[in-house]
Amino acid sequence: MLSMDSKNHWRSRQVLSWALYDWANSAFATTVMAGFFPLFFKQYWAADLDTGNSTFLLGSFNAFASLVVVLLAPLLGAIADRGNARKRFLRYFAMMGVVMTGALYLVAAGGWMMALMLYAMAVIGFSCSNIFYDALLPEVARESELDLVSSIGFGLGYLGGGILFAFNVWMTLDPAFFGLADAAEAVKSSFxxxxxxxxxxxxxxxxxxxxxxxxxGSGWLESVRAGVGQLRATFSKLKLLRQTGLFLAAYWLYIDGVDTIIRMAVDYGLSLGFDSNGLIVALLITQFVGFPAAILFGKLGERFGPRQGIFVAIGIYLVIILWAYQMDQVWEFYLLAVAVGLVQGGIQALSRSFYVRLIPRDKPAEFFGFYNMLGKFAAVLGPLMMGMVSLLTGSPRLSMLSVAVLFVAGALLLKQVDEVAGRAQARLLEE
Incomplete structure (x- = not known):
């Protein structure tokens, strides 16, 4: 028999092992998605294109990757739950992301189409692996621990992503120290x-x-067949889970704003004429502020409930957007980076832990398939919306201001969610 101490030690190792996947893939989210890829795409792979076209292309391929996730996520989740294959699918999509990210090292100057294709495939791997990672949260955390454990994952993600990103920035600032020819080779080595x-x-x-x-069944063909059948059943169940559906609609809207700011912030700063080095410093600030802030939001969720914490984060995001619309100094971008770091991990972590409370406990991957589907479908609209507004008006400031609509609409829907009723509805549908 295990002693109580050894049981707690084993559970702590499980929590840490789970959270380390956030540490792992946040390097892609930070160094590639938010940092070097949009910067390097404009200045190296698409240097011959004008700013409006390069912004449109980047937004369009982000939207394409998200659309693929939208189409795959619910079915993948259903198959994984029926076939006990959450970790298997996580491994497959993580390795897909790893290989495509590494392949960016091989793309030469001017190869913007190849760079965008590899990037889109890496984003698909990153996004789909998160479906199965999120679905493992109930395996390592009791219900009373969901907010804190979810926040630990995001906190470690910010710390790990920030550490590697800081090292990668050092490489670009002093490539000769690392035996590299120039900053371009340093960025490619970072990938x-x-x-x-x-x-x-x-x-x-x-x-x-x-x-x-x-x-x-455990067989692949049997798992696929069962997954398709289970997906049909889940659509029927969602009609009965009114509170879960309301939350998903709210999440669909406000997380679009979050993802759009993550993916398009550097592009926005470049469009305003800010120096690229200053933008990279701002991203580093966001990462290291995000680590303790995500943990703090977890404590906030434990004390006041995750929904109240989400409302706080949405309010701060609206202030950030209004400030970003009128800013004209790079020091303002730094302050906004601090503000984003304070809420970015918190809103993601509390959304994940709130959703766990509103779904049947026996089908987490399947329902997280819908969760990620809606999140990524929102990300189809956000970057594309910014790109189109920028292309049509020539004003990056108006494209940023348009994102506020998503946060406001999301908050209004979230206000209608009744957590107590949602939990009761989910428990009734458990097998």
Whole structure:
């Protein structure tokens, strides 16, 4: 028999192993998605294109990647739950992201189409792997621990992503110290380092995090057939889960604003004429502020409830957008980076833990498929909306201001969600 101390030690190792996947893939989210890719795309791969066209292309390929996730996510989640294959699918999509990210190292100057294709495939791998990572949260956390454990994951993600990003920035500032020819080679080497980091820190979640027994057969064909059938059943169940549906609609809107700011912030700063080095410093500020802030939001969720914490974050995001619309100094971008760091991890972590409370406990991957589907469908609209407004008006400021509509609409829907009723509805549908 395990002693109580050894049981707690084992659970702590499971929580840490689970959270380390956030540490692993946040290197991609930070160094590639938010940092170097949009910057390097404009200045190296698409240097011959004008600003409006390059912004439109980047937004369009972000939208394409998100649309693929929209189409795949619900079915993948249903298959994984029926086939007890959450970790298997996590491994597959994580390795897809790793390989495509590493391949960016090979793309030469002017190769904007190849760069966008590899980037889109890496984003698909990143996004789909998160479906199965999120679905493992109930395996490592009791209900009373959901807010804090979810926040620990995002907190470690900010810290890990920030550490590697800071090292990558150092490489670009002093490439000769690392035996590199120039800053361009340093950036390309950073993509390779992200791939290695992502692969290495994926190992603990695959080895030490448990997975509930399958509710269907273990064969792949049988799992697919069962998954398709289960997906049909889930659509029917969602009609009965009114509060869950309301939350998903709210999440669909406000998380679009969050993802759009993450993906398009550097592009926006460049469009305003800010120096690229200053924008990279701002991203680093966001990462290191985000680590303690995500943990703090977890405590806030424990004390006042996750919905109240989400409302606080939405309010701060609206202030950020209004400030960004009128700013003209790079020091303002730094202050906004601090503000984003305070709420970015918190709103993501509390949304995840709030959603866990509103779904049947026996089908987490399937319902997180819908969760990620709506989140990524929102991300189809956000970057595309910014790109189109920029292309049509020639004003990056108006494109940023348009994002506020999504936060306001999301908050209005979230206000209608009744958590107590949502929990009761979800428990009734458990098998």
């Amino acid at each position: 390779l380092m992200v791939a290695i980091w992502w692969a290495l820190f994926t190992i603990p979640v695959l080895l030490f995090v448990p997975e509930s027994p399958a509710t269907g």
